[in-house]
Amino acid sequence: GMTGSILFMRYCFLFMWSAVSIFAYARLRKHPLAGFAVISFFLFAPLDYMSISYNSVTLASLVAASVIFIMGRKKPAFIAAGVLLSFAVLCTPPLALLFVIYCAAVFVKRKSLEKPEFLKGINLLCITCGVVFVVLIFTIFVLSRAGIGEISKGIEWMFVAGEHERTGVLAVIREWIINAYRFLRAFPAAAVLGTIACAVSLFDKNRQKRRILYLVLTSLAVLISLLGCLYKPEYKFNYVMIPFIFLGLQCFILTKKKEWRVFILLFCTGIFYALTLGFTSNLGIVSVGQGLSLSVFASFLLAGRWYAEHKEEQADMPRKSGGFARLRWAAKIAVLAVIGLCAAQIGCELYLRYQRNYLDEPTGKLTVRLESGAAAGLHTSPENARMYMEVIDAIEWMNPQAEDTVFFGDIMPWAYLSADARYGAFSSWFNVQYNDKIYWDVYAEKQRAYWREKPDKLPDCAYLPKDSPVTPELLAEFINLAEFEVKETEAAYIIRGRQQ
Template sequence: MNKNKRISILFAGFLGLFFLMFAWRQFYGFNKNDEIFYISTVYRFFQGDAMLVDEWNNVQLFAFITYPVYCLIRLFHHSNEGIVIIIRIAYLICQAAAATYCYVRMKRFGWVRILPALFYFVTTPYNINSLSYNTLAFGFVLLVLVTMASVEDWKPIHAFLCGIFSAGAVLANPYAVLLFILYGVLCAVSFFRNRKRQEEMNPFLSVKSFIFMGLGAFAIFVLFVIFVFSRAGLSEIMESFSYIVMDTERKKPFLEKFAKYFIRIHRYYKGQVYVTAVLLAAWVLDRKKKIPGWLYLVLEMVAALPYIVLYGFFGYSSVVDVVGINYIMIPLSFVGMIAYVTAKQKDRRLFWFWYVPGLIYTLLAHFATDTGILTVSASYMIPSAASILLTWQAVYQQSRESWKRNLRSLFYIFLTVLFLACIYLRMVYVWGDEHMPYLTAKLEEGPLKGIHTSQENEILYQNVLDDMEDLQLTEEDRLFVVGIAPWMYLNTDAECAAYSTWMTQETDPLIPLYYELHPEKLPTVIYCYGYDESMLDTEFAVSFTEQGYETSMMRQGLVFKYR
């Protein structure tokens, strides 16, 4: 058995083991909003709603990617019964496929390619195992950068493939288009520079490569246009567009958002920021390089470990309550930076085609979200995966023979702690539900069938299902859910009558605007989850009761009916 085959078997073994572990984990945790939103959004398009017209949430484009997956599932599974678990497993399969692609592409790095591929697989933003705009954007950006940093014999087909991946990233996070534009600018600069100097063109920065990448992205764009305009006209889309982009967080001044990116990283990783700054300054000032490179690496890894331990093993406890599975992505990226700076033989392609674009994307993720450090830290998975390779290269090159073994041992210990923290959090961290020991109630029906949750959530969930059964909703009905209960949209054939399946409050100013523009969407049933009769005095309630809606209290909320 040759060496490459042994490495592949080792990778497949770990991937299979982690897949089985995480598959078991999918049966625990009831996420009331985020995860259900991702599924209910694509479900409304499956029912026939028009993208960019009937749906007004500004992240909706990701559903174009998940739509074929959902249709494939419904081809064999003819209802939404247990759909949440099915989608979770589908996400694991997609993640495993992406990890395998990365492993295959990174052949030039030898056996160590196992580590960044598995690192991607053992992480997921917020531990929400779903095909979301976050997981899709991170995955597609990673696929682009891995391809560009790893392929040895660059051909047009590779650029075309990167274009397809880039289109996927842009659909999940439109800000990612700036990476594509930046690549085009670099290709243009490279073209004129090489032409002036009469030098051979770098195939990775050639105009030809950019054109083929553009063709790959254009192919997806054509499919997207066909999908969108098969259900709506341009005038309808333009009417809704101003409401879709209505978002106060994204309208904050550029400099304010830009500054907050660095302020937030400094706030949560203060010690490592200072250590890294001192080490970089020392490296620049030490012109004769009397300070050995291995010392920089040791100090940086020592500075990173406390944050990995704190956020990885104590971030989901009484010590500090943070989303540790996101937070532990950042420390490794600092190590990667120091590793590249101190490396004797620098892998410029790895650094400039993966690590640096990955860092830029974390800034773009910050501009695209209103979640602050949470999404930013999660997006650091991309440069941190590259940092594993950069650090290994530096460790392998930099120390004397007597030190090499000890430096490698520190590197292995560092990565072991990081991987254990990721796996631990992937298994125990629950977003939006109680801690694992309290998830003792199994849901027996509906879209969340098979999932274990808390006793309290089971009662709430069952009450809602019973209410829906009493309402006897049909395909002729139009349902609008107020409050945090978007799973209701998945439990019926009724048409979605909301401008978004995301959590909607009765004070939302877009509600009357939506029905003014789409009177055909006026609901026949409005279910106000968690509300009581005191709501009847609100402007929202009055606006519907004046139209003839009848109200009644049910088990879990107030209902407005117009039938």
């Protein structure tokens, strides 16, 4: 069954994340600061060490595919990149636009004699083969379990089941503006000073003469932002390194021999993914930070490239004294301070990873080991263990079979895993919230509409917390409760068929 499935999926997540990080470092290790880039991805990219999810699979797939695009030479590697790209698109459909842009780039460069391997037509064919392979398997899998009509209705409900409704171009723009404001509040120094420094240097034709000044200003903005984050320890720390993208962007602007592949395939892809997450998630800057972690990864590589080029130039130039030398030392100190603070953030992150468990108590208070259900094997606090076992005991009393339909009137994905039966909800993650307000009446109406549309999803057994918007009275609109056993506890109503 599903006993211990949560712990198993956490191990799967760690394996996937470690494998992608090792692969990325193995291919990029000759790039300066590649080690910092991989560490930043490994520690700061996930929302937390939870489990494999569509976000984590998307991000891991994008990193691995982008590294292959940058460093790949052989056809099997590009087939693998196509497979990885299709994983990312299946998890986050708007990313299909990346493949369209890639095809357009190959078409534009078709007559160019000097072009990178990934822009060659034969490698586009290899990537397409990888994509088609996964799409075929996915299509066969879906059609073997449902007809076209059922799939169409399922897609409809997939969009309705979001935490809050957002449709249309204006809604998208509104979400982006809100997230930009959140970023400004979280990192005012980087948002203002970093943006101005990058924008001015971009349009400055004599930027190389003033490169040290631009670098000092950008480093100062990043330094202030990162320093402020050291005093904000919390479990949602994947957004902490976002300010570093300004230093990466500035280094790219100031580099003479630019790393266009890293900038486009990693930095810009991260920006696009962050914009997508900003619209599809209600976690705000925390979610956007997960997408931008790809840009942070690229920023370390871009900063390393600038440093290597600057070092080569210094070796070929006679030493200068006076104001220029002092300014150059100021730039070195600024860059070293930023890198040093990044190292401090990494140390802080490692400590927090050990001290804090996602949505639970600090490690020292996790004294109870769960022995049954989907969370078997995890350690938690006595209070959380008590609430967990109340639901597990309710599931045992309901005794759902594989062919039964079960319903939980709260945010309980783990309970559905523990029950290991058909779902009677439009979503196992159904909190309808916006700006920290939970609209229970909206959720109740959605569940009511779902059961009207799909009466085959009416539950054979249900667990209804007393503060749930789905009440026994609402359920009685669809089923005759006289044919069911109803057990009332201090926390919930538990319902099962009398034949059980």
